[in-house]
Amino acid sequence: MNEKNNADKISLKELILKIQGLCRYLLSKWYIIMLIGLVGGILGYFYADRKEPLFTATTTFVLETGEQGGSMGQMAGLAALAGVDLSGGSNNLFQGDNLFALYKSRTMLEQALLSQNPLDTAELLINQYIRFNKIELKNNKVQNQVMIDFKKDPKSLDRPTLRRRDSLLSSFTQAIVNNNLIVEKADKKSTIIKVEIKSHNEDFSKSFNEVLVNTVNEFYIKTKTKKSLNNISILQHKTDSVRSVLNGSISAAAVAVDLTPNLNPTRQAQRTVPVQRSQFSSETNKAILSQLVQNLELSKMNLMKEAPLIEKVDEPIYPLPISKFGKAKGIIIGITLFTFFAVAFLCVRRLYLQILR
Numbered sequence: 001m002n003e004k005n006n007a008d009k010i011s012l013k014e015l016i017l018k019i020q021g022l023c024r025y026l027l028s029k030w031y032i033i034m035l036i037g038l039v040g041g042i043l044g045y046f047y048a049d050r051k052e053p054l055f056t057a058t059t060t061f062v063l064e065t066g067e068q069g070g071s072m073g074q075m076a077g078l079a080a081l082a083g084v085d086l087s088g089g090s091n092n093l094f095q096g097d098n099l100f101a102l103y104k105s106r107t108m109l110e111q112a113l114l115s116q117n118p119l120d121t122a123e124l125l126i127n128q129y130i131r132f133n134k135i136e137l138k139n140n141k142v143q144n145q146v147m148i149d150f151k152k153d154p155k156s157l158d159r160p161t162l163r164r165r166d167s168l169l170s171s172f173t174q175a176i177v178n179n180n181l182i183v184e185k186a187d188k189k190s191t192i193i194k195v196e197i198k199s200h201n202e203d204f205s206k207s208f209n210e211v212l213v214n215t216v217n218e219f220y221i222k223t224k225t226k227k228s229l230n231n232i233s234i235l236q237h238k239t240d241s242v243r244s245v246l247n248g249s250i251s252a253a254a255v256a257v258d259l260t261p262n263l264n265p266t267r268q269a270q271r272t273v274p275v276q277r278s279q280f281s282s283e284t285n286k287a288i289l290s291q292l293v294q295n296l297e298l299s300k301m302n303l304m305k306e307a308p309l310i311e312k313v314d315e316p317i318y319p320l321p322i323s324k325f326g327k328a329k330g331i332i333i334g335i336t337l338f339t340f341f342a343v344a345f346l347c348v349r350r351l352y353l354q355i356l357r
Contacts, residue, residue: 025350036342037335044334045327053324055202057209057316059195060186064309103183103216109173112212114150125208126150132201192313206316217310228303235296242292246285
């Protein structure tokens with residue numbers, strides 16, 4: 001037991017001596033550590049000086065998804081018999097994380113990139129993105145390769161050009177999601193949604209932010225109300241059809257009377273049967289039309305309830321907020337990193353030499 005304690009004491013003593021020796025070794029190399037740290041500070045200064053500033057465009061808005069249409073009793077039942085659903089859309093559509101995913105979807109980003117630049121309608125936003133990022137589209141290794149015109153209809157392009165166009169769009173949208181786009185709640189407890197675009201070009205940040213928000217919000221409203229609009233369209237078509245048949249029945253009764261002005265009393269069937277048939281058809285269609293009109297108006301009210309309300313709180317304005325990598329920050333980070341690497345290198349080198357000896 002005593003031998004074990006002595007071995008532990010000796011091991012601890014050796015460890016302390018090794019640490020002391022390492023510290024003396026590092027102090028003896030102070031000039032090397034200082035020189036490397038100074039080089040790191042100089043490199044950090046030049047990095048900060050050459051680092052382009054980031055311009056941030058921010059849009060915040062509140063979203064009210066609308067109310068779910070309640071039960072309509074007999075009206076909804078009659079509409080169901082006519083093949084129409086008055087229950088309305090789902091209130092869970094594009095809520096929460098789904099709405100954030102919609103902003104980061106490839107389709108929405110591509111549609112925004114292929115939109116006209118609000119500051120220059122002759123240019124697409126994707127061309128501005130390519131220009132300020134200094135992206136070279138031509139590949140010198142590929143012979144007879146032409147520049148892609150993103151204004152052209154994709155259906156008019158040949159397969160290799162279309163493939164390259166889609167590949168570029170996919171890479172651009174992925175880069176924007178990773179480096180430029182932030183979609184989140186302004187606060188964990190609030191319902192305000194914040195959309196940020198960060199880039200090295202002030203005009204692109206502002207323009208792309210505005211176009212993307214408008215594109216996604218229009219798609220959201222259109223999709224949210226699509227089911228109710230389809231119901232209204234079907235009901236309107238059925239209402240117009242029944243009204244047309246009703247008008248025809250009324251006209252048929254009047255025509256039957258006109259065709260027999262001086263009817264022989266013994267031939268009353270020639271007038272009575274057509275008139276009664278038209279009257280019966282008119283009464284039936286009148287009842288159906290009354291119910292369809294009520295259902296149509298209820299569908300329109302349901303659409304008004306379901307239509308989401310999107311109200312912008314803040315929009316990006318010039319000048320946009322700038323975030324720049326400070327020179328003092330670059331110097332401090334450079335000195336810290338290079339000093340750490342210098343100490344680590346010296347420690348590994350000393351250990352290596354000790355192992356060789």
